[in-house]
Amino acid sequence: MLAPQDRFYESHGLRLHYADWGNHGALPVILVHGGRDHCRSWDLIARSLQPHFHVLAPDLRGHGDSDWTRGGSYALTEYVYDLAQLVRRIAAPQVILIGHSMGGMVSLIFSGAFPEQVSRLVVLDGVTVRPDSPKPPPAHERIAKWIGQLDKLHDRSPRRYSTLEAAAAQMVLHNKRLSRDLALHLATHGARQNEDGTYSWKFDPYQRASAPHRLWSDDHVALWARIACPTLLLNAGESFLAGAKAAGLERYFQQARVETIQGAGHWLQHDKPQEVLGEIQSFLGLPVDVG
Numbered sequence: 001m002l003a004p005q006d007r008f009y010e011s012h013g014l015r016l017h018y019a020d021w022g023n024h025g026a027l028p029v030i031l032v033h034g035g036r037d038h039c040r041s042w043d044l045i046a047r048s049l050q051p052h053f054h055v056l057a058p059d060l061r062g063h064g065d066s067d068w069t070r071g072g073s074y075a076l077t078e079y080v081y082d083l084a085q086l087v088r089r090i091a092a093p094q095v096i097l098i099g100h101s102m103g104g105m106v107s108l109i110f111s112g113a114f115p116e117q118v119s120r121l122v123v124l125d126g127v128t129v130r131p132d133s134p135k136p137p138p139a140h141e142r143i144a145k146w147i148g149q150l151d152k153l154h155d156r157s158p159r160r161y162s163t164l165e166a167a168a169a170q171m172v173l174h175n176k177r178l179s180r181d182l183a184l185h186l187a188t189h190g191a192r193q194n195e196d197g198t199y200s201w202k203f204d205p206y207q208r209a210s211a212p213h214r215l216w217s218d219d220h221v222a223l224w225a226r227i228a229c230p231t232l233l234l235n236a237g238e239s240f241l242a243g244a245k246a247a248g249l250e251r252y253f254q255q256a257r258v259e260t261i262q263g264a265g266h267w268l269q270h271d272k273p274q275e276v277l278g279e280i281q282s283f284l285g286l287p288v289d290v291g
Helices: 039-049 076-090 102-113 139-154 164-174 180-190 217-226 273-283
Strands: 005-011 014-020 028-032 054-058 095-100 118-124 191-193 199-201 231-236 256-261
Touching: 005 076, 014 039, 014 076, 028 039, 028 076, 028 102, 039 054, 039 180, 039 273, 054 076, 076 102, 095 102, 102 118, 102 217, 118 273, 164 180, 164 199, 180 191, 231 273, 256 273
Parallel strands: 028 054, 028 095, 095 118, 118 231, 231 256
Antiparallel strands: 005 014, 014 054, 191 199
16 A cells, blocks of 8 residues: 555544554554654554554644644643544554654553553653653642743744745754655645645644643653553664663563664654664564665
């Protein structure tokens, strides 16, 4: 299959989109993208896994071709709810989850909350908290910070680009390892055209705000301990995430292995695609592609 089918489902009153790569009847693999990203960011991995699995890649709420929330609320647990609804929709007793960045955190939370539903878990540079993180600030400080973030976002106008090529060039500025072709692919699926012919990113700017009722490090560690399936924590050698650099993360899981992709930044599946794909294929018991 060269391209996936566009499908939609409802969650929390939102119309959410996912790419369905086919192979119905096989064990489902759900690819969960990170913040300010979209489902077509997974194309290379999706195509490689599709002969062996039923591959699905959702656009999280507020991203890609999914609805934005009313009121700009984007707590991790709300993404988990949407993922639970997708798993219900496909009526699969178990799934494999592969998540990047924020999508990795969503996958970790889901796997800890519903360990019986996940047969294997891969997290790409997605441990965004350290187990030894300090306690959260007082509630009044968290609420004041959140309101300040929302106020700034309310007054912010979406950035406009004259062409998709200009939007792609902006992506390359943030990740100089991106090829021009890949950047254009990501921009094509990640931006929509405005009435004046310019382009703006599809993601909701409000998803940048940190919900005051978020989970904290103790909550995450407790959920990690409940994950029953084999787990691969695949980190980037040049990650900016503190959690990815924390030594001994595997001891917080029942059966986890930590591997690092050297020479890759946070978007490791774009920076070192063959190395990342090889690690995933090996972990899932598939022949490893060479080249």
